[in-house]
Amino acid sequence: MNQPSPAIVAQGAVRRLPHLALWLFALAYVLPGFIGRSPWRSADITAYGYMAELAAGRASWLVPTLLGQPPDVDGLLPYWLGAWALQLAPSWIAPDFAARLPFIGLLALTLIAVWQGIYYLARSPGAQPVAFAFGGEARPNDYARAMADGGMLAFIACLGLAQLSHETTPALAQLCFTALSFYAFAALPYRRWTPTLSAIAGLTGLTLSGGPSMALLLALGGLLAHVLDRNQAQENTSRYRRDLKRLLALIAGVAVLASALGLWRWRIGLPAPNWEAWHGLGSLLLWFTWPAWPLVLWTLWRWRRQLFGSRPSRHLSLPLWYTLITVGATIITPAGDRALLLALPALATLAAFALPTLGRSVSALIDWFTLLFFTSCAVVIWVVWIAMLTGLPPQPAANVARLLPGFEPRFIILPFIFATLATFAWGWLVKWRIGRNRAAIWKSMVLPAGGAALCWLLLTTLWMPALDFARSYLPLVRRIEATVQPANCLAHFGLSRSQLAALQLHSHLRLERANDSARCDWLVIDRDIVRQTPEILNPMQWQPHSELGHPREGEEDLAIYRRIAAPVR
Numbered sequence: 001m002n003q004p005s006p007a008i009v010a011q012g013a014v015r016r017l018p019h020l021a022l023w024l025f026a027l028a029y030v031l032p033g034f035i036g037r038s039p040w041r042s043a044d045i046t047a048y049g050y051m052a053e054l055a056a057g058r059a060s061w062l063v064p065t066l067l068g069q070p071p072d073v074d075g076l077l078p079y080w081l082g083a084w085a086l087q088l089a090p091s092w093i094a095p096d097f098a099a100r101l102p103f104i105g106l107l108a109l110t111l112i113a114v115w116q117g118i119y120y121l122a123r124s125p126g127a128q129p130v131a132f133a134f135g136g137e138a139r140p141n142d143y144a145r146a147m148a149d150g151g152m153l154a155f156i157a158c159l160g161l162a163q164l165s166h167e168t169t170p171a172l173a174q175l176c177f178t179a180l181s182f183y184a185f186a187a188l189p190y191r192r193w194t195p196t197l198s199a200i201a202g203l204t205g206l207t208l209s210g211g212p213s214m215a216l217l218l219a220l221g222g223l224l225a226h227v228l229d230r231n232q233a234q235e236n237t238s239r240y241r242r243d244l245k246r247l248l249a250l251i252a253g254v255a256v257l258a259s260a261l262g263l264w265r266w267r268i269g270l271p272a273p274n275w276e277a278w279h280g281l282g283s284l285l286l287w288f289t290w291p292a293w294p295l296v297l298w299t300l301w302r303w304r305r306q307l308f309g310s311r312p313s314r315h316l317s318l319p320l321w322y323t324l325i326t327v328g329a330t331i332i333t334p335a336g337d338r339a340l341l342l343a344l345p346a347l348a349t350l351a352a353f354a355l356p357t358l359g360r361s362v363s364a365l366i367d368w369f370t371l372l373f374f375t376s377c378a379v380v381i382w383v384v385w386i387a388m389l390t391g392l393p394p395q396p397a398a399n400v401a402r403l404l405p406g407f408e409p410r411f412i413i414l415p416f417i418f419a420t421l422a423t424f425a426w427g428w429l430v431k432w433r434i435g436r437n438r439a440a441i442w443k444s445m446v447l448p449a450g451g452a453a454l455c456w457l458l459l460t461t462l463w464m465p466a467l468d469f470a471r472s473y474l475p476l477v478r479r480i481e482a483t484v485q486p487a488n489c490l491a492h493f494g495l496s497r498s499q500l501a502a503l504q505l506h507s508h509l510r511l512e513r514a515n516d517s518a519r520c521d522w523l524v525i526d527r528d529i530v531r532q533t534p535e536i537l538n539p540m541q542w543q544p545h546s547e548l549g550h551p552r553e554g555e556e557d558l559a560i561y562r563r564i565a566a567p568v569r
Contacts, residue, residue: 006302007129007356009138013439014146022149026111028422029156029453032460033166034100036415039505040471042498043338044167046071049501051082051099051168062261067500067511074265075210078173081106096505103168106176110165111152113179113198114345118151118352119144120187126306126313129356150442151352154295155344157448160288162456164341170209171338177205178218178322178342182349185222185318188243189229196246203254210265212258214329214342219251221321225314281331288340291366291448295351296323302357315353322346355441363444371430374451378423378458385462400466406551407469415461422461426454469551473502476550476558481507483546483560484522493536494526499556523561530559537561 039045049066053059064071064079071079082099089098121127122144131137138146155161164171181202184195199222206215226247229240258264286293299316300307307316326343330336358366387396388409400407429450433443459467469475480503484490492500493514503511512520523542527549530537542561550556 005126005128005130005306007127007353009129009143009356009441010132010136010439011138011142013356013441014138014142015440016142016145017149017440017442022152025449025453026108026152026156028457030104030107030111032418032457033162034104035097036460036464037468038472038474039096039501040167040468041473042496043169043171045473045501045505046496046498047078047167047169048082048096048099049497049504050079051086052095052501052504054079054083055086066497067504068513069497069500072497073170073210074263075170075173075208076261076263077205077208078168078170078210081173082168100168103172106172107165110176110179110345111155113176113183114155114348115148115152117179117183117186117345118349119148120183120190121315121318121349122147122352123190124313124315126311127315127353146441147352147355150355150445151348153442153445153449154292154351155348157445157452158288158292158344158348159290159452160337160341161344162452164338166460169338171335171341173209174206174211174214174338175341175344177202177209177211178214178326179345181206181215181218181222182318182322182345185225186314188222188226189314192239196243199247199250203250204257207254207258207263208261210263211342212254212263214325215254216251216258217325218322219247219254221325222318223247223251225318225321228312228317229314281336284336284340285327285330288337289344289347291370292344292347292351295354296347298357299350299354303353316350319346319349323350355444358444366444367433367447370447370451374426374447374455377451377455378426381455381458381462382419382423388466404466404469404551406475407466409465412465415464419458419461422454422457426450473499473550473556474506476548476556477502477506479548480524480558480560481509483548484509487520487522489520489522491520491523492525493523494529495524495558496526499558521563523563525559525561527557527559540564 039048046066050059050064050071053066054061054064059065061080061083062076064076081102085098085101086095089095089101123140127147128140129138129143165175166172179202180198184199184202187195187198199219203215203219206212206218223244226240226244289296300320303313303316306313307320323343323346326339326346329339330343333339383393384396384400387393388400389411391397400409429446433446480490488508488510489512490503490509491512491514492503495503500511503509510520514523514525522545523537525537527547541564543564545560545562548558548560
């Protein structure tokens with residue numbers, strides 16, 4: 001028996017959000033963060049290091065290495081994409097920006113896949129609003145478009161999306177391919193070839209990006225949603241069976257591909273059985289998925305009859321499965337935030353289905369909270385930026401000087417123009433939200449998404465020089481170069497992958513492992529290793545010279561040693 005829908009939506013409430021405005025808004029969110037910076041610590045520059053090694057021919061394409069070290073994530077495709085971009089990019093494009101170009105496309109493709117996935121799920125019979133006695137309810141296609149608009153705004157509004165989606169790491173590739181597979185299973189009852197191709201690209205790409213287990217589990221969930229979809233089975237039995245065979249073949253292909261390339265790696269690490277570990281995990285879940293998670297809980301409550309009935313609807317069961325798998329991976333894997341990133345498309349989908357059931361008072365509460373929160377954040381960003389340049393107010397200026405010793409702020413006209421335009425756009429958006437389109441079901445997500453995009457754009461324009469100074473390895477590498485000049489060879493021991501990648505990118509020094517090098521006069525080593533095991537260095541061969549670190553106090557502390565005896569030639 002079909003349960004009555006909790007969505008009561010008139011045709012006037014599904015007015016269209018202009019798609020030109022929507023995609024310009026998405027573009028304003030995608031580009032900032034990729035432009036005008038160096039690779040950041042630590043996953044960002046580490047991934048770039050592997051891409052550069054592949055592009056230069058110093059590593060195997062099937063076994064990427066960075067100075068002999070394998071990557072933490074057993075993915076291949078993200079490093080291939082960056083390496084191909086490095087090889088194909090013209091010389092006038094900076095190499096680190098060239099490596100980001102494919103990832104800009106991945107983030108844009110993610111937004112498209114999320115919108116399309118929500119659109120087709122909203123067309124499900126169980127997702128439709130209540131039919132009015134005398135007509136006037138929302139038409140299915142218009143309702144689906146409005147829901148997709150609201151869902152994509154909810155996706156952009158998630159706080160955890162901003163930084164991780166603007167890094168050139170396997171995490172962004174996994175997010176894109178997860179979104180593609182999500183769209184494929186959502187659109188399977190309505191389209192023929194596009195979902196099939198998207199499923200192949202999404203599950204294969206996720207497997208090659210270091211997530212074969214995730215790809216297999218998500219595919220099983222999509223298969224289960226297809227099996228339980230009795231509407232499709234009754235309407236077109238032959239197509240239903242054909243799609244079922246394709247899904248089974250695709251799942252088998254994913255397993256074979258992962259086995260052939262040796263990509264099965266289990267990195268399970270349960271949180272420590274103490275309050276601090278679980279408190280940190282809970283805090284991550286709360287802020288990373290804000291503001292989607294309160295809407296998700298509301299969706300599960302209001303749509304509980306459709307979810308837990310005898311015929312669970314695809315528009316709820318599919319995103320809930322994706323959410324459970326990805327949140328489960330967050331709990332049992334060390335890199336919890338990067339696993340949680342993959343949950344955002346499904347969470348945004350569930351949040352979208354809360355929109356047609358919200359009362360006016362709840363929508364007003366969301367608007368006022370969002371308005372106060374993001375306006376306050378924008379004011380803080382502007383005040384600190386002014387303090388960096390002028391010294392007034394004195395307290396923010398002193399805080400910046402304390403946190404970033406050696407940083408010299410400068411006024412750059414183009415970021416200032418973009419930041420000013422974005423601030424005026426926020427003021428216009430607030431005025432527009434108050435005065436127009438009150439009936440649109442996506443209205444409650446306009447200010448959260450706009451505020452998140454505003455603050456991200458302000459951070460990546462006004463604060464970009466300071467962020468780049470704090471997050472980049474360039475200041476540390478410059479200190480090392482100034483210490484060891486005029487040498488052109490540097491032995492290393494105990495450095496992280498990100499530190500090695502930074503030395504390769506930002507310096508012209510030839511790096512050699514300490515146990516293999518008899519030609520380098522200088523050695524750089526992690527200071528903690530020397531303090532814990534001082535006997536690791538031969539005092540007859542190396543003498544301490546200096547200790548260096550990132551200008552930010554207490555970060556990246558390294559020890560520099562100089563060879564005592566003349567190197568063996």
